[in-house]
Amino acid sequence: MPLTPPANLQPELIALFSRMQKLVFVFILFVYFHSSAQNLQNTYWQQYLRYNIKAQLNEKEKSITGSETIVYKNNSPQPLSYIWFHIYPNAYKDPSTALFQQIKSDPQRKEKLKQPTTGYISNLAFTVNGAKATIEPHPNAQYIDVIKVVLPKPLQPGDSATIATPFKVQLPSYFSRSGFADGEFMVCQWYPKPAVFDKDGWHEMPYLDMGEFYSEYASYNVNITVPSQYIVSATGVLQTPSEAALYKTIGAFNAANKAGKEPKMYSPTFSAATKTLNYYADSVPDFAWFADKAFIIEYDTMKLASGKVIDAFTFYHNKSNTQWVNSIDYVKDAVARYSQWIGEYAYPTVQAVEGPKNNSSGGMEYPMVTLITSPDAKPQTLDAVIAHEVGHNWFMSMLGSNERTHPWMDEGMNTYYQFRYEAAKYRSNAIFGDRIPPAIKKLDEPTFQASVYQAMMSIPIQPALETPSANYSSSEDYGLTAYVKAAEWMHLLELSVGREKVDSAFQHYFSLWKFKHPRPADMKAAFEQATGASLDDFFTLLNKEGKLVE
Numbered sequence: 402m403p404l405t406p407p408a409n410l411q412p413e414l415i416a417l418f419s420r421m422q423k424l425v426f427v428f429i430l431f432v433y434f435h436s437s438a439q440n441l442q443n444t445y446w447q448q449y450l451r452y453n454i455k456a457q458l459n460e461k462e463k464s465i466t467g468s469e470t471i472v473y474k475n476n477s478p479q480p481l482s483y484i485w486f487h488i489y490p491n492a493y494k495d496p497s498t499a500l501f502q503q504i505k506s507d508p509q510r511k512e513k514l515k516q517p518t519t520g521y522i523s524n525l526a527f528t529v530n531g532a533k534a535t536i537e538p539h540p541n542a543q544y545i546d547v548i549k550v551v552l553p554k555p556l557q558p559g560d561s562a563t564i565a566t567p568f569k570v571q572l573p574s575y576f577s578r579s580g581f582a583d584g585e586f587m588v589c590q591w592y593p594k595p596a597v598f599d600k601d602g603w604h605e606m607p608y609l610d611m612g613e614f615y616s617e618y619a620s621y622n623v624n625i626t627v628p629s630q631y632i633v634s635a636t637g638v639l640q641t642p643s644e645a646a647l648y649k650t651i652g653a654f655n656a657a658n659k660a661g662k663e664p665k666m667y668s669p670t671f672s673a674a675t676k677t678l679n680y681y682a683d684s685v686p687d688f689a690w691f692a693d694k695a696f697i698i699e700y701d702t703m704k705l706a707s708g709k710v711i712d713a714f715t716f717y718h719n720k721s722n723t724q725w726v727n728s729i730d731y732v733k734d735a736v737a738r739y740s741q742w743i744g745e746y747a748y749p750t751v752q753a754v755e756g757p758k759n760n761s762s763g764g765m766e767y768p769m770v771t772l773i774t775s776p777d778a779k780p781q782t783l784d785a786v787i788a789h790e791v792g793h794n795w796f797m798s799m800l801g802s803n804e805r806t807h808p809w810m811d812e813g814m815n816t817y818y819q820f821r822y823e824a825a826k827y828r829s830n831a832i833f834g835d836r837i838p839p840a841i842k843k844l845d846e847p848t849f850q851a852s853v854y855q856a857m858m859s860i861p862i863q864p865a866l867e868t869p870s871a872n873y874s875s876s877e878d879y880g881l882t883a884y885v886k887a888a889e890w891m892h893l894l895e896l897s898v899g900r901e902k903v904d905s906a907f908q909h910y911f912s913l914w915k916f917k918h919p920r921p922a923d924m925k926a927a928f929e930q931a932t933g934a935s936l937d938d939f940f941t942l943l944n945k946e947g948k949l950v951e
Contacts, residue, residue: 470564487608507611509875733791787817796814803920813866
């Protein structure tokens with residue numbers, strides 16, 4: 402979700418070598434990189450899942466009836482006698498849940514609960530390899546959105562189990578991430594989902610509004626049945642040929658005919674009451690979808706530096722003078738710049754969807770699709786929010802860190818690149834908005850950034866970066882620390898080693914940890930390999946309260 406004095410934090414790099422010393426140094430680096438990569442392959446493991454999901458939307462009930470089958474492969478070195486499952490819709494069930502308790506205790510968010518309609522999940526009946534499984538509640542009474550599925554027999558290392566269950570979700574009104582509002586359905590965190598099991602054990606965390614997720618990578622084959630008039634945007638590639646062709650035809654027309662022309666609206670090509678759309682996604686940590694009868698569709702393609710072509714879509718509401726007419730360009734520019742800075746976009750499609758206003762964020766990201774909840778944004782603000790949310794395809798989806806324990810690894814790294822995006826295009830910054838003096842906006846980009854960060858670092862931010870999401874006392878502290886302070890931290894590294902080496906460090910980190918679950922130590926090791934310098938002092942700042950530098 403979107404939303405600060407420079408110092409040299411490390412010794413000077415070795416300035417000059419003799420020719421022989423250079424050859425020796427290069428050889429040592431080669432051996433080190435090779436052995437580090439081998440060590441990663443030999444010791445690292447993660448679970449992998451395959452989902453088959455069927456879901457049907459009942460627009461009158463505001464509910465989803467579904468079923469899922471999961472093939473769960475145990476890549477860990479130990480047998481599993483149970484699997485923790487998230488059943489996140491239960492977080493919306495009553496005021497006792499961790500979600501409600503967090504929102505009520507936060508002055509910035511409690512207005513969300515003025516008139517909420519609750520939601521829940523029901524009709525669960527788990528089987529494992531065809532045999533009925535026992536279900537146990539979580540011992541923490543607030544965690545009614547977490548259950549233990551006890552396996553009929555232990556799942557041995559290297560073996561797979563097929564887990565299945567029906568389910569029904571009653572969607573809440575939209576006051577957090579999932580729900581309905583103004584004729585639009587935001588279907589997020591909606592299906593039973595195994596918690597992450599890694600070398601630290603199980604991560605059976607409850608759903609929270611302030612604090613995000615940690616999920617296993619998986620492939621998804623999802624069939625979504627909706628009334629025929631609905632337009633759907635979802636994680637993955639739409640596999641239904643007639644619908645995919647129609648979205649592209651309408652979307653391409655709208656993308657090419659923006660100036661003062663009426664958009665072409667969607668109309669179903671057949672008279673059946675419902676339609677079923679099939680989506681497929683691979684190597685993603687989540688699956689979300691959005692549906693509305695009145696979306697305007699824009700569509701275009703873009704070619705990355707490697708020659709790979711991806712599809713870009715935006716879905717937005719038909720309002721006069723909407724800034725979303727330029728949204729497809731914002732999406733494409735974000736993908737192009739992040740691909741250049743960090744590593745190439747790995748998925749086949751990218752999408753942005755306009756949602757209802759959210760009083761605590763500008764949007765929420767999911768793999769290949771993002772919901773933007775800033776309906777009144779000015780053009781450059783909308784561009785920045787879209788760039789931030791699209792950027793989460795790198796820092797959340799392709800680099801799957803534990804966002805709940807290390808939120809800075811996701812939000813902060815993404816914010817650092819969002820600030821670069823804004824500075825390069827507009828000489829603007831989301832923290833200061835229209836308050837940046839015209840004289841500052843006339844500076845070249847590096848000088849502008851230095852001025853903005855100097856001002857940013859005067860903002861008092863007490864918590865340490867290594868603060869888990871659930872431990873923040875307010876969303877203000879969370880936002881300033883996980884987003885802003887983390888971007889400041891990266892700017893300090895940029896001042897020390899240079900922007901080119903920062904990008905090189907991220908590119909190396911990305912190449913090692915794409916589609917994996919990196920921790921801070923993994924990021925540090927990758928950065929040190931790329932820069933050839935010790936970053937002990939720099940990473941020690943993650944635990945520093947107050948200003949990063951005095």
